[in-house]
Amino acid sequence: MxxxxxxxxxxxxxxxxxxxxxxxxxxxxxxxxxxxxxxxxxxxxxxxxxxxxxxxxxxxxxxxxxxxxxxxxxxxxxxxxxxxxxxxxxxxxxxxxxxxxxxxxxxxxxPTPAAPLFEAERIRPERRGPNWTAAMVAAIVAVIGFVGFTLVKGGDGEQSAKTPVAKGPQASTGKTASATPKSSKPASPTPEPSDSAIAAAPGDKVTVQVSAAEGRSWISAKDHNGRTLFDGLLKQGDSQTFQDKEKIDLVLGDAGAIQLYVNGKKIQDAFQPGQVERLTYTKGDPVTG
Structure with missing residues (x-):
């Protein structure tokens, strides 16, 4: 060199x-x-x-x-x-x-609040103009939905007017309908978030979960192209999950407050409170042995 x-x-x-x-x-x-x-x-x-x-x-x-x-x-x-x-x-x-x-x-x-002090190192996302194509598509879908709903509702009204109303005993000639509805299969309970939430991360990508377990911390995450995935303050108890096909670059403002899970495995590094860490993880991380 x-x-x-x-x-x-x-x-x-x-x-x-x-x-x-x-x-x-x-x-x-x-x-x-x-x-x-x-x-x-x-x-x-x-x-x-x-x-x-x-x-x-x-x-x-x-x-x-x-x-x-x-x-x-x-x-x-x-x-x-x-x-x-x-x-x-x-x-x-x-x-x-x-x-x-x-x-x-x-x-x-x-300790000094992380977010204002790292203002100089943040990469601001590019400003984008309004997506007029998406707005027009949404408007067309809304109009079609309204017209379809109107037609269906009008057809139901005409059928109701033409259907004769049963009177007296004649209404009971058919089989008596059961008043008890058929039991439906109970819905599966929504799984609660846990450490296994990223255990099934795809092997052809890198998946990183960042949790503010011990306190709040400013974090920044970028993909392999340098595009900002997240740039902000995580409050205690908050978490973010990032995924990319090659690598994830992280900056942790207070690494001692953060728990990391990479590709379904917990990172055991002993980060100190107030310590600034810059980390990069790929599909093969964490390396064991």
């Missing part, structure tokens, strides 16, 4: 090699969080574009974090998530960086 010599922070000549002895260094001597991430990225032979493609963190946010500017992250919770994600991408232990962030920004903050 080549490293471009550009002024955007991708050139290895302008930054010294990364020093692995971060934990033992005094606070005055250790590099800043952004400097440490930048040094580790260059030491790993990666450009900003490489890191952005691997983590799906936007290039502008990667640049801002490497310059110790965490404002574009949208809050402390999401800044921590980006630091953790970038550190893993450049083969760096995120724990010392998170401790340093806590020291410099006043400790662990209270």
């Amino acid at each position: 080549s490293i471009g010599n550009s002024p955007d922070g991708n050139s290895p000549e302008d930054v010294p090699p990364f020093d692995d002895a971060r934990e033992g260094a005094p606070a005055s001597e250790r590099p800043s969080i952004g400097r440490a991430l930048q040094q580790a990225r260059i030491a790993a032979g990666l450009t900003v574009d490489d890191v952005s493609n691997a983590t799906r963190v936007r290039i502008t946010i990667v640049h801002a974090i490497e310059q110790d500017n965490f404002t574009p992250c949208g809050g402390d919770v999401y800044a921590r998530g980006h630091i953790r994600t970038l550190a893993r991408a450049v083969h760096l232990d995120p724990a010392p960086l998170l401790e340093q962030y806590a020291e410099e920004h006043g400790g662990r903050p209270a």
Whole structure:
């Protein structure tokens, strides 16, 4: 993988090699969080574009974090998530960086609502004009239905007028009809939603069920073409199911509040509260062994 010599922070000549002895260094001597991430990225032979493609963190946010500017992250919770994600991408232990962030920004903050903070990362669906063809078809169907109903109702009225009314004992010449209606087969009870609701997912597709079991969380789901399937806030107890013939891409704003079922199997990853996760699942997931 080549490293471009550009002024955007991708050139290895302008930054010294990364020093692995971060934990033992005094606070005055250790590099800043952004400097440490930048040094580790260059030491790993990666450009900003490489890191952005691997983590799906936007290039502008990667640049801002490497310059110790965490404002574009949208809050402390999401800044921590980006630091953790970038550190893993450049083969760096995120724990010392998170401790340093806590020291410099006043400790662990209270959770921040997910939906407003991820506003910058959402992909808005394209606006579409009204479907006039569907509206015309619906209007034609409504007119035909009304005319048919009118004709049927009028025919029933004429038959009722022509049918003689039985009088006196003559009305009882036939067999007496039973007053007890025939018992009909009881309707099958509607199955309640359960973990088996996606157990019969087709093998030629990937099926993902997202449930907000532990609290509310913002989520985003896209299909293999990058089209947005869902982008919004799941309240506690809500769930969404997504299906695609190749893959499903997920972004979880608070992964600790989410339960995942992929192709009928529960995902056992121990997600932490407030943790941002970007996940991709295909037809063969989850892989066992």
